Amino acid sequence: MGRPLATTVAGQQWRLLMRDRRLFLLGFALLLLLCTAGLTGAALHARQEAQRRDGQSEEAQIWAQQGAANPHGAAHFGRYLFKPTSPLAAFDPGLLPQLGTSLKLEAHASNPARHRAIDGGTALDRFGDLSPATMLQVLAPLLIILSGFAAFAGEHARGLLRQELAAGAGPTMLMAGRLAAFGGLAVGLVAVAALASGAALGMAGASVTDFGALLWIMAGYALYLFTFAALTLGASAAFTSARTALVLLLAFWAVATLFVPRIAPSIAESLAPTLSGPAFEAAVTKQMREGPSGHDPQDARLERLRAETMRRYGVSRIEDLPIDFNGVALFHGEALSTSLYRRHFAALYEGYDRQAEIQRGFALLSPLQAIRPWSRALAGSDQHAHRQFLEQAELFRYELVQGLNRAIIFRPRREGAGPYLADVAAITRDARFTPTPSSKREALSRHGPDLAILGAWAAIATLFAFAAGSRLGRSNA
Template structure:
């Protein structure tokens, strides 16, 4: 049997190569993969250049505002523009649905704005034609078209009976054809890897990005191999090539179109999260009534006033050596930040619960496993966005409290006028340098997705050999 495997695999390879329609389709997909990767790298470079210029201009505007009241400057705010990983040129993931700019100001933890999808067309809601989209949706279709007639077509022409009559075991035929089709399938992630490497190089990717790309391609290899094995299993199970094709196309549509649309709705129904207005209402209510709901703002302010006078040993606010307005702003910022962080953590934990529910649909579709695996490694998923927002909020809080301290310790010169200070000098040391997610974090969080893909490949292979054994009994 072992000696026949290379022969059968080579025969399957030659049949695929000789089919000009498949060759043209395959070549077109490979060229599209390469073109999409290179075009995405060029677009990434242009956008990153614009982002750096916008961030530099924002810093110039902040530094040039001149003397200003520190709390007024805190409300004037600063803007951050989210950097994008070079790996997002391969899989943009959720980036079109997530914002790219963020306003930082006092008493508020604003959501990211300027989503790419808001300025696009309805077609943009199905993501652009990225290398990841082609590997996830179009490549399985090519695999199905390449292998649906591997057994059923030969059965219709009478060739299968001759092969079995010559003493070739059905499992040997399946193993050889699976090897031949698998070699064809391997071309897709191979070309995607070459194109992705070129894209990363053009986008300025680091060594860790190339390692992440290899992990990403491992997932795609398992994903496409599962489709190859399922294709051969259907071809061996159905006597008609037309029937096998219809069944496989139905599974492809269910796996790549239907389930990915149903899963988010089911997850939202099972683990609902607050809408934008409801979230803001909950935060506002907590700020006014206190985190426990039984500590009104006026009572907190009066308690803070008494505690501050007691700490400095005075009986009148006017006798404090510090500005009580600054003290009030400092403590108010600490409270509102605590509430915002608590509510945002609950919101994003809800998103994580929804993601876990959607992962359950991977039992129906391997698409539900490859998509989060790929986006996590590309740093274009919800987790990477949350990490950026949390770091941005840490920078915002430190910036605002620095300005509030300036009010607290303002010079006591007897002036009753509006306090003006050199805000740029006060915040000179405030620099935002976000740390990108580490690759091991994505692997730790999404190893189960890779395991599901491996299970799909193993299950599909078992189905293929079970169909082959049934084929042998039917032809006996």
């Protein structure tokens, strides 16, 4: 008998929500924004990907048509790569506006990505794009709070709650029915976002893996919004004044969605500081000049390499080498600089990982700190996906530059022929950059704790709601 009663309460609460014209208009506006943002993001993603492919094709043509050139000069002339983005970034762009979209590959340097979307933007750009993910993270919880803060407190003030209890509806049953109704509201918002994002993925030509990742993302958002639904009903049941419940819920919403996400990165940076761009470059340059140990100057390394090369080929003069020693020096110099850059970049990203762990600790204060990294990781728009792209690009850069250095080492010996010129396009004919997108399975494993935190928030909020609901009978006796 209890189950039909809970269903009746849920249906009644749902009809009340639909009859509230203001809430209906707010909900309809949010759903319309979700659909519009999803489809607009898909169109923007398609346009940017077309521009990226055109730019990459044009860059390849410029490299292939440069004609005869000195291989090392060509290595400094460099090549450009344009970062591809996941179709899921239309749903959650994450950190993409801050990470850069293009990368110059050249000898002796591992450059950071450039042309960030936030560079040269307006003041409004600091708040990020109004993506579907942002709406679900910030606006959807606000809609749930406005819809449910008076679910019990308002009825208590009007005397309707006493009538329901007198009619035989137990406090637990009332809470279960209303929680089912507001849980349905949360799931409905997520379902609309999933449908709009699924349509956007179809427009972007996404893979089956992307659709699977979308389902996992939406599972996280369902837990996130259900948490706000349970907290809203719990607060409404715990306080007899609807105004008090609303003020406390809005305070929690502001802290959870606005305040904590602002201070968490700053605190993480202070607890696990990382080098700035100029400091990073200065540290690499210093080790290049003095050696990794600090006691191996560059001139001493070059003289030692010259002596070892002449001994290997059994000659006493550098001019008698059957190979070009300049190419050997460039080859070994590139190997050293690359190892230093990789070592420093690894330390830098380890610092970023420590900061991410510190920020995860703030999920105890705000569920947003759990849903945000979960969503970004599966959308391929987080720091880890960017690092994977940079590491793949760095491997391609190293092989490209060392291929040109080998051409110098084994160049034909022609006396009095002037500077060595070669067909650089022919030397690098087999060089192809084919980036591999970040693994969704690895993202699920790495961010499993975030989903567990969301589940814990939902469970605790549900317990709070039923604990507050159990007091309804006593407070209205």
